[in-house]
Amino acid sequence: VISTTNAPHSRSSRWAAGILSGCVGLISDAHIRNTRDFTEKVRKSKAKGRLLSLDIKSLYPNVPVDEAIEVVRTYSTGPNPTFKNFPISPEIFCELLGGIMSFNQFTFNGNFYRQITGAPMGCSLSSILANIYLEHFETFLLNDIPVDMRPTLWLRYVDDILCCFEDMSKFDTFLDLLNGIRPSIQFTYELSRAEKVLDGSPDLPTNVIESLPFLELNIMRLDSGDFIFSIYRKPCHAGNYIHAYSYQPLPQKRTVIRNMFLRAYRYCAPQFLKEEELRIQQDFLQLGYTSKFLEECRASAHKGRRNELKRDNLLFLQELPFAENTTIVE
Known part of the structure; x- marks a missing residue:
């Protein structure tokens, strides 16, 4: 370089x-x-x-x-x-x-x-x-x-x-x-490689016919033709993030952990979400963080994701003055 x-x-x-x-x-x-x-x-x-x-x-x-x-x-x-x-x-x-x-x-x-x-x-x-x-x-x-x-x-x-x-x-x-x-x-x-049937919630499609890691996600195609995702980690992944006792500002540590949870809430299919939450908690517990601190970060990420979904579903209305002989075209 x-x-x-x-x-x-x-x-x-x-x-x-x-x-x-x-x-x-x-x-x-x-x-x-x-x-x-x-x-x-x-x-x-x-x-x-x-x-x-x-x-x-x-x-x-x-x-x-x-x-x-x-x-x-x-x-x-x-x-x-x-x-x-x-x-x-x-x-x-x-x-x-x-x-x-x-x-x-x-x-x-x-x-x-x-x-x-x-x-x-x-x-x-x-x-x-x-x-x-x-x-x-x-x-x-x-x-x-x-x-x-x-x-x-x-x-x-x-x-x-x-x-x-x-x-x-x-x-x-x-x-x-x-x-x-x-x-x-x-x-x-x-x-891609073929996958077995997943044991998920009965109201969710769970038959995964193939999967492929791409970027930070594992892409899975269901037998219905739809796609679902989970977080992908390379085999060499060791969970080496910022240590709790490292000389870094506390807000920076909180942001890293919060964004890990937020990524899971954004992209993980429901049947993989609990496993991903546990994986994040396990990685950061090993780095010296307390369960209370991790739960605060998780709750903040969950709230942030709910706010994102609300913004995505907002319907914006614009009031226009009446004008004769005028047609509004999309």
Whole structure:
């Protein structure tokens, strides 16, 4: 990772990143903003086929920076540009991007080096340009793949992609075609695994036919076609959070624990919620926190989730003055 802290271009990089970050997600609907956005899109998809995840090998060192900047230029110019409201002309802005991304020299053991391919990790622009390039990649370059081989679902968070593929007999061919589009952009995959029937509440669908870990969640498809979620932890997870006796402000410790419970209330299916609560309590009890403190954090998170649901269900009414010969169109 090349650190750009206090580098000559660090301020201009942050300025450009602030402008360009608003363009992420404008090219492709497959872009995932956060976990909530992801779960909503998965639930609405009703996609058929087997779940699998794709991962791009070493994305940042392999992003074609010049092509990514050219994508920015393409979408910010023309009669109807997708990227708008740049404070300077798009051409000058793209020249600035090129200058920033080429300034990636560093020293190691007394020797000077320069990264000549890809986007330097540590630069605030790298993730944004990578996202924009991949949006172009998945929107247009995937069109070169035959329709009968395309996935029925394609959702991407940076370099992690969730797919549904209906005809698995054609998946190997699809993967070869995908890896052949851009030699530097190579994909690996992980297939979902079959699950047994869950013992849940009788008023809930419990027949899980497959599951797949993706980001921080375990995605499960029911035999009804619906999706449910639980919190996913890697096998190496050791519960190493902030210790109760660490030299950290108490509000920070409380926020960490509260957000762990809040995440569970937001995304866990009811049949997994109690288990997740116990897991969180167990992890933090081992770190020296009291049961009373943990219960206060849990209650605060539960109240916060109830308030979120109330806000989501609010109906906003706007009073409009009467005007003759006027029709309101949605």
